[in-house]
Each structure stands twice: as C-alpha cells, then as structure tokens.
Amino acid sequence: MAEEFVEGNFLGLAKPEGKPDIVVLSVPYELTTSYGQGTAEGPAACIEASGQVELFDPLLGEDLPAGQRISTAPPWDGKGNNLAQQLDGISNYLSPWYDGETFPVILGGEHGILPALVHAAGNHPLVDGDFSKLTIVQIDAHADLREELGGEAFSHACAASRAMDFGLKHLFQVGVRAFSKHEYNRIQNDEKITTYFASEIQKSTNSTWVNWIDEISQIEGPIHLTIDIDGLDGSLVPATGTPVPGGLTFWQTVETIQALFSSTKGVVISMDVNEIVAQKDTPLTQFTAAMLATKGIIHHINARRLGNWSKQTRASGDINRVQPPGSYFQNL
Numbered sequence: 001m002a003e004e005f006v007e008g009n010f011l012g013l014a015k016p017e018g019k020p021d022i023v024v025l026s027v028p029y030e031l032t033t034s035y036g037q038g039t040a041e042g043p044a045a046c047i048e049a050s051g052q053v054e055l056f057d058p059l060l061g062e063d064l065p066a067g068q069r070i071s072t073a074p075p076w077d078g079k080g081n082n083l084a085q086q087l088d089g090i091s092n093y094l095s096p097w098y099d100g101e102t103f104p105v106i107l108g109g110e111h112g113i114l115p116a117l118v119h120a121a122g123n124h125p126l127v128d129g130d131f132s133k134l135t136i137v138q139i140d141a142h143a144d145l146r147e148e149l150g151g152e153a154f155s156h157a158c159a160a161s162r163a164m165d166f167g168l169k170h171l172f173q174v175g176v177r178a179f180s181k182h183e184y185n186r187i188q189n190d191e192k193i194t195t196y197f198a199s200e201i202q203k204s205t206n207s208t209w210v211n212w213i214d215e216i217s218q219i220e221g222p223i224h225l226t227i228d229i230d231g232l233d234g235s236l237v238p239a240t241g242t243p244v245p246g247g248l249t250f251w252q253t254v255e256t257i258q259a260l261f262s263s264t265k266g267v268v269i270s271m272d273v274n275e276i277v278a279q280k281d282t283p284l285t286q287f288t289a290a291m292l293a294t295k296g297i298i299h300h301i302n303a304r305r306l307g308n309w310s311k312q313t314r315a316s317g318d319i320n321r322v323q324p325p326g327s328y329f330q331n332l
C-alpha cells in the first residue's frame with residue numbers, strides 16, 4: 001500500500017515523526033557560475049523530479065523509506081549581503097545536521113557550496129573540528145583546483161582548493177577532464193590529492209577503473225562524497241552549468257557510491273549532489289540528480305543494516321553539541 005505522496009518532499013515521502021535518520025537539504029546557491037545559469041533552481045527541480053524515481057530497490061528489498069525516517073528540510077534561506085556572509089549562512093544551515101545521528105544529503109546549487117559544507121562537516125563527531133581526519137571523494141568533470149577565477153577565490157572553479165585549505169586528510173577525484181596547467185601540476189605534485197582522469201578510466205584496455213574502486217574502498221575514517229553532476233557524461237546532464245563530453249556513466253557513478261558506502265573502513269558521513277539545473281525540454285538532468293541522491297540514500301540505509309553506520313558520539317560525550325552560528329568565512 002503506497003503512502004500518500006507529499007508535494008515538495010524528496011521522493012514524495014511524508015514527513016516522519018521524530019528526529020530524521022536521513023535529511024534532504026537544499027542549498028539553492030548561485031553566485032559564481034561562469035557559463036550556465038539556473039543552479040539556484042536546481043534543488044527544487046531535483047525534488048520535483050524525485051517524484052518519478054522508483055521507491056523500490058532490490059538492495060533493500062522493500063520500498064523506501066524502508067523503515068527509516070527520511071525528511072526533507074526547508075531550503076537554505078539565501079540570506080547574506082556578500083559571498084562570505086552567504087557561505088557562513090550555508091554552513092550554519094548545515095551544521096546542526098552533522099550531529100552523528102542523521103545522514104545529510106545536500107542538493108546544490110553551484111559547487112561553490114563545498115567549502116561551507118566542509119566547514120559544517122567539522123561538527124560531525126568523527127571529525128570533531130579536526131579536518132585532518134576528513135577525506136573528500138569528488139566526482140567532477142573539473143578539478144576545481146584553481147586558486148581564483150575572475151579574481152574570486154571562492155568561485156565554483158576553486159571549490160576543491162578552498163576545501164583543501166581546511167587541511168583535509170585527502171582528496172580523491174574521478175572523472176576529471178577539464179583542467180588548467182596549474183591544476184594539472186598541483187594534481188601531480190600534491191601528495192594529498194589523487195585524481196583518476198576520465199581519459200584513463202574509460203580505456204577498455206586497462207584496469208584503472210578497478211584500481212579506483214579498490215583505492216576508495218580502502219579509505220579510513222569519515223568521508224564526504226561530493227558529486228558535481230557534470231562528472232557524469234554530458235549526455236546525461238545536458239542542462240548543468242558546464243556539461244562536458246567523455247564523463248562517467250551512470251553505473252560507474254553508482255558503483256563509486258556502492259564502494260564507498262559498503263566499505264567497512266570508511267564512513268560516509270554526508271553527500272551532496274550539486275550543479276543541478278532544471279532542464280526545460282526533458283527532466284533528464286534533474287532526474288539523473290534525483291536518482292543519484294536516491295542511490296546514496298539506499299546505500300546509506302544498507303550501510304546501517306550492515307552495521308557500517310552507528311550513532312556516533314564525540315569524545316566529550318556531548319552528542320548534542322552544535323557548532324554555534326559562526327562567521328568563519330567573514331573573518332577570513
């Protein structure tokens with residue numbers, strides 16, 4: 001018997017009673033997107049498209065919510081008179097959900113949200129302010145390792161650089177196929193960055209893809225998965241800001257999700273799907289994004305069932321400690 005479909009909620013799922021196990025958060029942020037327009041409408045379009053995603057997946061053997069409390073939170077309010085204020089606003093919006101009990105699934109918005117997201121993830125008990133414990137896995141066409149673009153250090157083209165500024169443990173990238181000489185040199189020389197270029201993984205004659213899955217399965221500690229949908233082949237996500245040919249297939253992306261969430265060494269503490277743009281002629285772009293977010297939810301629930309996710313408590317024992325509303329980016 002199908003539950004009532006609720007408009008405006010991810011997958012149309014009714015708001016559950018009590019504290020959610022999984023929360024879908026929307027960050028309709030667009031400030032620096034250089035080419036395309038419309039990432040601010042992306043999260044809402046993705047939620048609308050999620051109404052067409054099947055609730056059943058053989059992995060769980062039952063319809064979502066599959067016994068979990070899955071909630072859709074009101075979107076970030078977009079307040080802030082400048083970039084720094086907006087990034088602080090995003091971080092403060094996300095922070096309370098990094099309490100170790102709830103799994104945040106964040107819909108964006110341009111990739112420029114990543115540094116604010118990483119700042120908020122510092123509140124998770126497994127990170128607890130020590131960013132050297134946190135690994136980022138990034139699916140992306142672009143390396144996002146520029147130091148600035150058009151004079152803006154917080155451009156979406158600098159998202160990974162600004163994330164690395166926190167002193168992360170490691171950054172793994174896959175699907176990268178558009179990058180500058182500076183970015184290429186950094187990838188070659190920075191031992192905290194491992195990049196699997198799209199040109200390598202797509203060759204049928206080598207084992208690079210298998211190596212990628214093996215390598216991310218060995219990551220230890222807390223992981224954030226950031227999926228810039230332009231990491232997928234442009235044919236799947238033509239409306240995103242900068243679609244690029246030669247990207248990951250849908251199933252390569254799902255295999256990456258599966259490898260990370262089923263690992264017994266690492267814990268995926270959150271994920272985002274960003275650079276979503278509402279496609280007008282067909283909902284393919286936003287539907288692809290909705291499918292990926294749903295796959296993340298399914299594999300997170302599976303991780304809970306396997307015992308690879310447990311309620312985390314911080315060393316202090318104070319699980320309800322929430323990072324106070326901060327002004328980190330304004331003080332940089």
Ligand SMILES: [Mn+2]
Pocket residue numbers: 111140141142144156159228
């Ligand atoms: Mn990106």
